[in-house]
Each structure stands twice: as C-alpha cells, then as structure tokens.
Amino acid sequence: MFFSLIIPLYNRPEEIEELLSTLTKQTFKDFEVVIVEDGSTRPAKDVIARFEGVLDVHYFEKKNEGQGFARNYGFERARGTYFIVFDSDILVPSEYLSVIKEALDRERWDAFGGPDAAHESFTPIQKAISYSMTSPFTTGGIRGNKKHVGQFHPRSFNMGISREVWKKTGGYKLSRRSEDIEFSIRMINSGFKVGLVPEAFVYHKRRTSLPQFFKQIYNFGKGRIDIAQIYPxxxxxxxxxxxxxxxxxxxxxxxxxxxxxxxxxxxxxxxxxxxxxxxxxxxxxxxxxxxxxxxxxxxxxxxxxxxxxxxxxxxxxxxxxxxxxxxxxxxxxxx
Known part of the structure; x- marks a missing residue:
C-alpha cells in the first residue's frame, strides 16, 4: 500500500512548513507528498525545497482555479494506490498513516475520512473554533463523530480515496465551496464503500480570527444550498x-x-x-x-x-x- 498525500496550497508558506514537519515523523513511511501551488502570490517553493531528501515531495505550480481543481491536478500526477487529501492548515499525528493502513486492511474502504482536533499549541481562539466545530451543541457535532447523523461524508481537510474512485468519478466537479460534499455524495451514489475512521484525526487550525471564521462558515451555509440544487x-x-x-x-x-x-x-x-x-x-x-x-x-x-x-x-x-x-x-x- 502506497499513499499519495495531496495538498493544495494558496499563499500559506508558513503553514505548509509546519505540516511537512509533522509528515517527517510518520511511523508508516510508504508515501509521497504532492503539493499543488494554486496560483499563489506568496509561493512556498523555497520552503518545500528544504524538505527534499527528507520527504518524497513533489511540487507543482498552476494558475489559480480553486482547491477542488488543484486537488484534481495532484491526483493526475500521483502514484499512490490511495490518495489522501489534506488542507494546508493541519498538523498530522505521527501514527496517522499507520492508523489509516490498519483501517483499510480491516474495512476495505474505497473512500474514508477522519475528524479533527485542537493541538495544545493552538491559541485560545483556535481551540474555541475547534470546539464549536465539533461540539454536540452546534452543527459541528455531526462532523467526524461516531454517532454522526446519516451517511458520513468525508471532508477535504482529512479524507482519502482509492485510485479506482478517482478513475471512475473523475475527482472534484466543483472548484470551491462545498466541493468536498458534492464529491462525497457522488462517490456514495456510485456505489463505493465510504466510511469514517474515528482514530485518524488531524489537528486542524482552521481560521485564526473571527472575521475569517465568519467568512468561511458563511460560505458553508451558502454551499449547502448549492448542494441542494444538485442533490435535492x-x-x-x-x-x-x-x-x-x-x-x-x-x-x-x-x-x-x-x-x-x-x-x-x-x-x-x-x-x-x-x-x-x-x-x-x-x-x-x-x-x-x-x-x-x-x-x-x-x-x-x-x-x-x-x-x-x-x-x-x-x-x-x-x-x-x-x-x-x-x-x-x-x-x-x-x-
């Protein structure tokens, strides 16, 4: 089993350095890292170059089209039997890939996702945002929870698909805003086995200020109506x-x-x-x-x-x- 980690990147050189640092500590070593710079004005090429020789890392630059199409660009160039999609603003626990391999050996998922958590190094507001996105008293409680409501839909900050899923679905059809939900629904409708791996969590920074957080969640709300127009x-x-x-x-x-x-x-x-x-x-x-x-x-x-x-x-x-x-x-x- 060989994993290709697909990471779209837009103006976040500091975050990608932290993410790559955590990937150097993975206990499971059979993976490559495919980074797609999506038309950034602050490219991270020099940062990523420092990890060459430490990680099997591949860096590509393209014009800005949004994270969905940037991931597709990465899929087309990946060599793995499974593609794992990360956002650039996460930290990955050292046992993550080992947990994923064990779950795939056991469950034979075609596609999967995991939850997120707050790292001890996060600021109070980052921890608060993480809480509100995972709390049982807000809508976040249905995300990445063993007792989630209905069919689990993997989200692109922490999800994986088999090469077969990529070949059959063609990847993301939407460029931005709820592109991961649409992709998940289409995978499920195509008959693929999709599930949650509760132990495969990542530390997700999300947004670092209330205005940024408001804008992100505002688009989530808009995106739910977009999805309803496609899948009522x-x-x-x-x-x-x-x-x-x-x-x-x-x-x-x-x-x-x-x-x-x-x-x-x-x-x-x-x-x-x-x-x-x-x-x-x-x-x-x-x-x-x-x-x-x-x-x-x-x-x-x-x-x-x-x-x-x-x-x-x-x-x-x-x-x-x-x-x-x-x-x-x-x-x-x-x-």
Whole structure:
C-alpha cells in the first residue's frame, strides 16, 4: 500500500512548513507528498525545497482555479494506490498513516475520512473554533463523530480515496465551496464503500480570527444550498437549524427592544421575551461549562461561546441568503 498525500496550497508558506514537519515523523513511511501551488502570490517553493531528501515531495505550480481543481491536478500526477487529501492548515499525528493502513486492511474502504482536533499549541481562539466545530451543541457535532447523523461524508481537510474512485468519478466537479460534499455524495451514489475512521484525526487550525471564521462558515451555509440544487434529497431538516437559530436570535433582540419601549405593559409579550432570554442564557451557560470542562480552560470556554454563535449565525446568514437567491429568485450564485 502506497499513499499519495495531496495538498493544495494558496499563499500559506508558513503553514505548509509546519505540516511537512509533522509528515517527517510518520511511523508508516510508504508515501509521497504532492503539493499543488494554486496560483499563489506568496509561493512556498523555497520552503518545500528544504524538505527534499527528507520527504518524497513533489511540487507543482498552476494558475489559480480553486482547491477542488488543484486537488484534481495532484491526483493526475500521483502514484499512490490511495490518495489522501489534506488542507494546508493541519498538523498530522505521527501514527496517522499507520492508523489509516490498519483501517483499510480491516474495512476495505474505497473512500474514508477522519475528524479533527485542537493541538495544545493552538491559541485560545483556535481551540474555541475547534470546539464549536465539533461540539454536540452546534452543527459541528455531526462532523467526524461516531454517532454522526446519516451517511458520513468525508471532508477535504482529512479524507482519502482509492485510485479506482478517482478513475471512475473523475475527482472534484466543483472548484470551491462545498466541493468536498458534492464529491462525497457522488462517490456514495456510485456505489463505493465510504466510511469514517474515528482514530485518524488531524489537528486542524482552521481560521485564526473571527472575521475569517465568519467568512468561511458563511460560505458553508451558502454551499449547502448549492448542494441542494444538485442533490435535492441531501437537504435535511438538520441543515436548516442554524438558519432557525439566526432568525430566533434576531427576533428575540427585536422583541426585547419592543418590550423595553412598551415598559413591559404588554404582559404576554413580556413573558415571551423573558422566556426567550432565559433559554438563551441557559444555552450560553451550557456552552461555557461544557467547553471549559472539555478544554480545561475558562478562557477557551468564554471564547467558545463567541465562536459558537459566530458559527451558527454565519452559517444561518449564508444559508438564508443563498436560499433566497437560488431558490426564490432563481439566481445562479454557485462557484
């Protein structure tokens, strides 16, 4: 078994250096690294050159077309029996490839994926973002979890496919935004055996600031509507929960203002508002306690409240906006 690790890269020379450093420590050695520079203005060629002779690394440059097509470019040049796709902003545990090989020998997956986690070196906000993306109290709880909802769909920060899957599917059909979900659905619809390897986690930095995180999750929300335009049955009630949460938060804020302006004289409204406020406060407290206990840090717990609300509302705004554009107004906003 020989693995080809496919890594698209766009203006992240610092991150790719950290990722490659972790790959030098893999206990399973039969792999190559295929890096595709996707039209970067800050290329990482000099950084990658330092790993030649230490890793079997191959570096390619191409015009910018998006991460989906950059991965396809890497697939076309890879030699492995399995292709493993990584984002550039991850760190890989030393046992990762050994765990994958053992799982493939046991399960004979055609395609697979693994979860992500926060590394001890991450900043508090990075740990909080990791928590909110994997928490049972946000939509992140269905990602990379043994008890995930429905069929597991591998995500491109940590996924693998056999060469046969690549040959039959042709790889990614979308360049950006939910390209991995579309690819996963198509693999499953083609009859391939797709599964989760819970032990094959990576440390995923994700975004390092709230504006970057908001933008990323906003596009996730938009992408879910894009996927529904291609595969209508893949739009589940659970996908609309962040949109309902967003509407609820905005509605509660408006009702609080109205209640204040009316000096609480509208009794029914007054009790509705306070009921909503108590529910919201309970949710915030639950997030704070759960994150603080899980991460063993009150600071991360406090940040987790902020990142959880950012995640839910960013996804909700993207979902609602693209639903209006694509479903109601029939606009083509796909990437």
């Amino acid at each position: 049955r893949e739009l589940k009630p659970v996908h609309a929960l962040p949109a309902l949460f967003t509407i609820g938060i905005i509605g509660l804020l408006v009702l609080n203002v109205v209640d204040i302006l009316l000096f609480g004289d509208a009794v029914v409204l007054h009790y509705m508002v306070w009921g909503g406020n108590i529910f919201l406060l309970s949710f915030i407290t639950l997030l704070l306690l759960h994150s603080s206990l899980k991460t063993k840090s009150l600071k991360v717990g406090l940040w987790s409240v902020v990142t959880a609300f950012t995640q839910l509302m960013a996804y909700g705004f993207g979902f609602i906006g693209n639903y209006i554009d694509r479903v109601l107004l029939r606009k083509d906003t796909s990437c």
